[in-house]
Amino acid sequence: MVTRLRVTVFPKAGVLDPQGKAIERALGGLGFAGVREVRVGKVMLVDVEESDPARARAMGEEMARRLLANTVIESFTVEIA
Structure with missing residues (x-):
């Protein structure tokens, strides 16, 4: 069975977000x-x-920690989509 994950990544509070x-x-x-x-x-x-x-x-959390997010400056959430 396939499960779809939604990984959301944002800059952490206090990190400059020029966009x-x-x-x-x-x-x-x-x-x-x-x-x-x-x-x-x-x-x-x-x-x-x-x-x-x-x-x-x-x-999904492991993927985010290792590749999808830069955990120094970004936070992430993982949800079942």
Whole structure:
């Protein structure tokens, strides 16, 4: 059985996010005055051959720690999609 994982990666709090700042400024320029902060991240969908949701999630977490996220400056979450 195949399980689809959703791995979401974002810069950690306090880490500079130039893309987020650019979008934040652009939204303000378009008249969206209430925007306080924008953080830009990435979402990956990963299909794994594993029927046990707990083991599939553990695989996704290991993938994120080893390759998908730079854990020094990024945090991640892994969910069953």
